[in-house]
Amino acid sequence: MADRPTLLLTNPMHPDGAALLEPQARLVTAPDTKPETLRALAAEADGIIVRAKLPDDICDHAPRLRGIVRHGVGLDFIPVAAATARGIPVANLPGSNTQTVAEYCLAAILSLRRPLLSMDARLRRDGWLPARGMADPLTEIGGTTLGVVGVGTIGGRVARIAREGFGMTVLGASRRAGRMPPGVEEAALDDLFARSDAVVLTCPLTDETRGLVDDRRLGLMKPHAVIVNVSRGPVIDTAALERALNARTIGGAALDVFDVQPLPPDDPLFACPNLLLTPHAAGITATSMRTMSIGAAEEMLRILRGDDPVNLVNPEYRPEHRKA
Template identity: 55%
Template sequence: MPELAQHCEVVLAPDPSTATLARLIPDAHALVVRAPLAPELFDHAPNLRAIVRHGVGLDMVPMDLVTARGIPVANTPGVNAQAVVEYCLSAMLHLRRGLATMDARMRRDGWAAARPLADGGSDLGGSTCGIVGVGDIGGRLATVAAALGMRVLGLARRPETLPAGVEAVDKQQLFARSDVVVLCCPLTEQTRGLVDAASVAAMKRDAILINVARGPVVDTAAVVAALRQGRLGGAALDVFERQPLTGDEPLFDAPNLLLTPHVAGISDTSMRAMSEVAVATVLALLRGERPRNVVNPQVFR
């Protein structure tokens, strides 16, 4: 962040542990966040005037506590939406067409062994995409899905805000009718455990589930069980209840499961864009300004 360094002393935490952050936070006037912040840290932050989430999700910040202390919190909404949408499309194609599996089979066993794998693929066009959480990311995904010829269903807190062409449905309808279910919602008390065993059981046997929201939105054990029993066509999980994964979790043995290490929103392009917004926001807050991307504007009253 060279631009930030022109105006501030920039300190990079060598690790995200609470002990390390507790040692550094007393002198900090602003924090740029990419790891969870323990509530007790703020007992040692007398100079803190701004927190900027390098990303969108606010579950890393104890919002009620910092708001009560009058500390403004901002994020970088929409900046990585394109990266996440492209990840979702990649996951759909990976699970529907199986190109990686085909490539590995062809390299190992030859042309004749790999070619029949194509018979198990299916087109996205003409199928139904159900999106849970139709905000910046979900709305853009809806546009892309429609352009591919998919019918789009949406589950949102305010159905009247859904984009044109997205059919508002309830949870039961979305899981029962969709060929692809994509989770783009924030983690809240309402969405925690949203995709439970009953939701997974309601899905079509060849449907796929993609989670780019947060791990606790999904009952991972229910997804793994459905995959093993052939009751679900496939799944792509980018986020998990506990991160990072150790490699010993049961889901590593599940069939038709794409696992990625919380990277849906990460590309060189998106990281640069998020950094630019984060830097501009930090400097604005330290100047006493009120950027539009502050998520707790009540602290200014």
């Protein structure tokens, strides 16, 4: 069908999602996510499914664009205000990777507090007794305190698993005060950092959260406490974290997000002790990728039919919904 709309995929999608779209549209997968590549391919695009950051001026290069769908949750990859000004609906998929990211957070805490892979390596290299000795200083996470910064969908799931699955006490801090889920004690940020044995960052990146974890807040943490970041890199002052890790004033950290992505191979983070690094993969499993791809495909098909997506994030894209 020569008149089929063209959909730009910034990255490949799960075959089950692509199978929903292929009868209705021509799919074009970007060979890379460089801004110039995405701008060039957007010229013929009727829709964009987003897994990588779009250039802020992408709408200026996409005269046929009818909708943008985030293959995931975070909207910082999409220039929502510019799309709204052009009358272009934007959708995302809240909850689509909640379990995946929550499981990552608890796995990271366990990896830092009970490093089984290091014990395995020591057993293979040095034998039974040296490896067994590594267990002596380790502590259980049950009965300790978890602080969750950003108790939304993902943060709430992390809190529930920690409380119900591991018997942890859970503290929460959120921009919306007074709305903690059951079993989560609301705490001021400084109090949360001072009392927690592990801190998980699941908050969005805003002007208020940029650099939220700085030298001062890291200095409030217990010497054995660990921090896990699955939000966005700039929520942590990276230089401050490097100082804390190298000075061993905190117990460790796990980072899935960074100021610059991909993380350059010569980045100083690679030399930091007690640091677990992953390539922005907390939300990626075969399960979540299938869920997100199908969800993104269904939302894009609604847009192509002229309907609003279920998870429309900018209803003011229609003139009648814009604020006076």
